[in-house]
Amino acid sequence: MSALHKPEGTPVPQTPDTNGTFSALKGQLQEAAAAFAGGPDALESILLGMVDDVDRAVNEPLEIFPVCHHSPASALAMARRLREKQPKVIYLELCEDMAPLLTELRNCRLPVAVQAFAGEVDGFPAEWAPLSVVAPITEASAEYQAIAYALDTPGVELVLVDRSADHVFQWDRRGDDGPPDPHPAAGDGTAPAETEAALHGEAVGVEIGDLRPRFAELEEHLLHHGKVRHWSEWWHQYVEVPLGASGSDHDTYRQVMFLIGSLFRRLAPGDAGRLRVDEDRERYMWTRIREHLRATDTDPDDCLYVCGAFHAASRVEEFGLNGADTFTISPRTGTSWQYGLIPSSHAAIEAQFGLAAGSVSIAATEWAKSLKRTRVQPYRLAGQAGTRKKAPAKAAERKQTAAPATAAADAGTGDDRLSGFLRTPPALDPLDEAELLGWSVDIVRAARRNGYLASTADAIAVFETSILLAGMRDRAKPTPYDFQDAAITCIEKDSVPGRRDIRRLVEIMMGGDRIGQVGYDSLPPLARDVYDRLAPLELTLQRRGVQRALLDMSSRPELRACSDVLWMLRRLMPQGAARPIMGERRLGERSIQESWDLALGTHQRALIELGYEGVSLEQVLEQRLRREAYAPRATTATVLAAVEEAILYLGSRRLADELGTHALKVLSTERSVDGAPEVLRRVRALLAYYRTNEPVLPAWIESFTRTGYAHYCTLLPTAFRDEEATVGQVAAMLGFLFSMESLALSLGCDRAQLELAVAQSHPDDPSKTALLWAAQVQLGTLSRAELRARCEQLLDNPLVVPSYPRYLSGFVHALEPVPGLADVVVEAVSNAFARLPDPVLLPWLPRLITTLRSGAADLAPLLIREAGRIFPARLDALDTWVPPWRAPRQPARRPATAAAPRPTPLLTAHPASCDAIADLLGCDEGWAAPEATPTPGAPLLRTHPATCAALADLLGCTDVWVEEAASAPTGTALVARHPASARALESLLAGR
Template sequence: MTQTFTALRDQLLGAAEAFTEDPRSVSGILSGIVEDVDRALTEKLEIFPVCHHSPASALAMARRLREKRPSVIYLELCEDLRPILGELRNCRLPVALQAFASDLDGFPPGAGPLSVVAPVTESSAEYQAIAYALDNPDVELVLVDRSVDHVFQWSPELKPEKPSADVDDPEEAAMHGESVGIEIGDLRPGFAELEEHLVHHGKVRHWSEWWDQYVEQPLVDADYDSYRQVMVLIGSLFRRLRPSDRAKEDRDEDRERYMWTRMRQHLASSGADPERVMYVCGAFHAASRVAEFGLDGADTFEITDRTATKWLYGLIPSSHSAIEAQFGLAPGSVSIASATWEKAVRAGAAKPFRLAGQKGGKKPAKAAKAVAPKPPEAVTDKLSGFLAAPSALAVLDEDELRGWCVDIVRLARRHGYLASTADAIAVYETSILLAGMRNRSRPTPYDFQDAAVTCIEKDAVPGRRDVRRLCEILLGGDRVGQVGYDSLPPLARDVLDRLAPLGLDLEKRTLQRALMDLDAKPELRACSRVLWMLRYLLPEGALKPIMGSKELGKRSIQESWDLWIGREQRALIELGYEGVTLEQVFELRLRKSVWDAKATASDALRAVEDSILYLDNPRFTEELGERAVELLSAERTVDDAPEVLKRVRRLLAYYRANEPALPRWTELFVTGGYGHYCTLLPTAFSDEDSGVRQVAAMLGFLFTLENLALSLGCDRAQLELAVRQSHPEAPGKVALLWAAHTQIGVLTIADLRERCADMLSNPLVIPTFPQYLSGFIQALDPVPPLAGFVVELLSGAFAKLPDAVLLPWLPTLITTLKKEAAEYIPMLAREAGRMFPGTLPAVDAWTPPWVGRAEPVAAVGAVPAGPVAAFLAGRPESADAVAALLGCPPGWREAGPGAGAAGELVASHPATVEAVAALIA
């Protein structure tokens, strides 16, 4: 160590002996800190230590750049982000540099997608360095930190845990999504007890307030040497007091070896003068002790190759709350830092740099003229005087505090608070009182915030925002950045261009209302198509259809949309990482969904439907349909059967109405599904894991698509065999099986009626009767003619069961039907309305249609004579089937063609018989 800081070391060691019981344990730490400061400050390559989003660092950077005018700036930032820095000219800060990868090569399976963000604000030292370098053609900006690929190579968990922060606006806090944050200068004690000690004795609420009071404010007006020495001192202190974590320490040291290796490589290849070079890094890394440190350090570190992963780079919007949530800062701290920066700039503390053409700011400053650099000055000990001198007493800025108090009352009244001028005076006096209690010469924004909460927010919050949040808005607000059109990826620009006929400024973050008359302006149909695809691809809330729908076979005449596309700019930009156009991204997502390891047949059918709705690509739709056939044949459970049935019916109806013939894949799906479900039917009936709804859906597929399947070559004997081999035990499945038996002709309605009557007369079966009834109701889908019988069954139960049985049974019946067959209740209600009388007087004379007539009609046998008898005799199979459906006994032919229910039906409608006879004759 040089003699520069000898006096400081002796002073610190003397303090350790005076104030500690064991000075040896403290002296080693203090001596090491002084050595770190001396080593960083005497290095031939100038090291500029910074803190993340620190206005003091930004002001010191702006002043030092104008004084030194370096020709090369080494910046601690991922080296592969360098090509996109120029895009910052088209943006409104804050924004974040992003690297994104979804197709990984060289990382464990299932690790993606991977994403890294590096937020940039105007009040940050890195932005001042970037703006200076990009606006001066003679200045070279070199990023020297590890690449994005190495960030995840060196991270064993791939996605490092991010500190959490309580934020008032979760939507803004989530702007960075699941990305890993990269920051320059993370200065925060890794020692929890030390942080708690500093916060407690500093009389502050959190670390951000401590940093603002005891570091930021003193360093805002400090000279450059004092700033550097204090920052390295703090970085060394936190580094030496950090709890031992070998993995984290190795990762930090590898970063430092990486950066110094890159800088020496660049100096060797470029021949740059080290005297005109500046290295911008976090204060934590400025106090590095690795052997590779410095221009004369060892060249023993080998940089590993990147993986074959293809990374995509771009800019996404950011916000103050997103930065706070990403890096665990207190809510409002970045907004207060921004306000401190702007106040210092207005006071003339420094002349900042701003990229030419930067959105949302003042006129850019002219680029500094290149001049000969000043000779290096000898390093002097500024720390001793800085640490020993009392803090300068800041003068109370009455005008500023008075303006805050008036504005917060005005803002509070606007948000529903009953605030008045008296509250403004109270906030003013309380702010000064709190500052005095905390040993501050002037109120800070944090004092003002506490005073406003105390004086205005009495007992309740009338609106969505509390007073603390209103103070943050007043002091700078949650500023939200925006990426300019020219810096957007091709897909995002294409979307904005295709939506241009709407005549809306879609880059605004406010709500936009789009009204489209698609018949009067057919050119807007292209916009409608884009909006529906965006609704499918973007997160919920980005846009919402108010009028209009997107369904198979339907076409909207008018549409109305609420659009927040500007607010979801990040999501739109990340779509651009997946493809060049919306259609390409849509196809990729559909293809990925159907080839996923967990994809089912219903997922594939949903993809087919989406392909028809949103894309005009029959070949791609056919590919998805063929995949649906493969998935259905590979399924070994029937959990997905209800969804499969619903979607295949809808698709078949669409094709029959809009296409001359069914596509080949639908025919394969129907024939394959028919055989597949016939095979699984006996197992599904007996399997306890298969529900009644799933079995009913299988029967619905087999019965309702039976005609199409038979026309395509399927064998009905396969279905009859599957039904006969089924032997369920659950009441609901037993009812389904009986319904299936009636459909294939094994069981008649009369037999079914008799079985149900036996159940209602059996006290042991009555408690489970609701489950039987649920099975019958769910059988209405595969066997619709049972609707009348179910109404009869339910009516009979209410008529025959005594109150002592019926009343305890009703709750179970209602809950069972609501849970398992709610969608079929309207069908039963319609059937009941058709069968029951419509007026009250007709009820007394009404006879249920399922009750037999008391008196037979005369001359029954004479009616069928002639053409009707010849017609029935000529078609015995059809006559037997109709007679079975009507409940006639098997020997109805021997008893005469007019016997039983058939004869009664014919006799009851002589006019109809005469009409049919006339048609046949």
């Protein structure tokens, strides 16, 4: 190791062994401290304390086996020690409540992670939920070797002694305002893609052997003098390679790991909170070990304690079999935990624990090479998916394999192997030209497949550069990291033509990102139920990647159940797990053919976590809808969305009625109009659904209509004046009031309430003012002619012209509550384009487009249809086209026949309207022009003489006609005597 080895040829002082096993090593370190520091100081106490830690751990009656997380050297040493010692009890540093899950590992393909999950919390802050703890397991790890040995060897007991998942959050919350950091270790700057790291989600990782310097300066020193880029490369070069060699015996391995753990522990920064958690974990584990030994009366010589090297060099009072029983384990909270296995991957492990990208894949490759070189038989669970069937080893091979370890054991655990290891210079592995040449050829081949212009010359360059870089870093054999740097330098240069760069290609070539899979038998009931219900699709849904599913429900009605499951999965699982390509599901609509892209195998973790929430998709969906609807910050729109989804996915009238009743309560407590557009859209959809699919409306939607009508009438004047309320939100309120008016009035609401609310509204904003005018037109208090006149006045006023576009924005939003104003809006926009100056018009155009796209996307078709009706359809007609609002009045048509009927006074006053109606109805007859102008009101009053007389008496009219026709029919004399009454009655009955 770079920081521990003496350079070759440097004499090491020898001190006679007089006081103990490591007395000679202590003397050497004392002399070294005095030489480097100029006298006794803190350096001496640190160095001697490290030796004391090693001595204490080595002489503990219960054998401690220190490991590093996902280390091939630790896994190899573990396999050797298990075959040699054959312990009857293994104490493993892993959350004690995860023990029942370990037997399910045989149904999975590694790597996988053991997970504890809590969707609802009791005893923790509510904002922490959901809680998740994962412990990833790979084949090249010491913990897997111990688990496989214990589960497949009769008479062996596996005891997990680390804190429970509940205590992970209990302890990590001390002094913190938030949940624990799911990524506790600092990264190497080469984190994988988020999609690959998402297999563990936001779970808190628990690992055996968190062996990494917590002192930044120490890590920087080791990397600098080791001539490596990151910690993973340093560990591979200076720990993995020396300890993984065939000559490294068990005692040497233990003492070196104890020393490294003590070094990192003593040089850790003074983080009191983290140190307290580490020490409490050690107290917890030793307390559990002593409790088990007393309960089972097991001989410590038949036991093995597997823990991280950092915790093996512990200095707490509870350490060891003779430690103090002063630690009290706190009770768990009321949180209900669910347990299961989830898929993991090399990239997810690297991201969660701050390892360099590709380091776990390289460790897996080194594990396979070490097994081949040392002929050690690893332990694998019987029936383990993804592994080869284990062949029985020959007796001679077993004897040959176990011989070095047995000899080391016979030498006694009290021997000082550490001094010899530190004195020995690093072993220089000879250059394996065949291996390096194969790497160089393979990376060039992979680069060419990914778009690089690589050739044989590049392969030679990579080969030679790898050797050059290894020499510059004081090693004869290039490591995979040296080769990776050389390949990037020689092939990638300055551009990446494809999706993958050279670094990623090297990682794939060295083993790639292996992704585990949880077997069917180890899945929770919900996940198994999903696979069973989707079996008619005849797809291998547990396979990773995207698969296309085609559903023709008309020919295969049984696929309707599959469609229901897929739509629920789309609602519950992450985007991409179930994505519809063809087909949709709306209120009252069902597709007869659907096409789906399914990636359930890729998102297996999300499917497994659904199983922690319930036993069926319907149960989980109902729970989520209730949780969303009854959340403290739930709005009326949120609850109505839950009602709609309850109908769409569950078809539950009971749940829809319950949530709808709750929506009524939420609406009555809201004091803002932020959600008015969403409320309007969803209420309209639900009302249309119930009217077409139910015999009567549900009671809750009738109550909602009454309450909403009164509620929005109350808020309307305030919303018009509120600067924070947008014009779209006020338009949505008016849309609710006008569209629900007929139903609300039939249910007992009073229209005077709406009229009074509009009369009390006095907005200052131009857009809201235009919206108010539209509401007045709808109520009848403002005529369309008056509205047009106001728009003309705005354009005639130079002070108002700059703000005219804002009035137009209000008119556009007014189409939501008053769609009948489409022609007026088209007219107003056309006048704006015709009369507004360019400095006003051009900056307003982007705002108009933005308004139509974001806030009025549903209204644009209405404007387009109206404009298409008004404007000419052909380009050549545009030159002679005159807008309808500017067209002069057309004269009356000449009579086609003498017997044509006489028009009424109203049609005579508006001939253009009569012509338009005649054209629409296909009438070809012309007008019959009157020969003489009749006396105003005479025909009407001749028909009803009694009414005329009564009206004249009532009004007290005494004037008479100037001339009276003697031959007039009955009633003419009355008309002649009362001309003023006749004119008044005619105006009343016919003039309007």
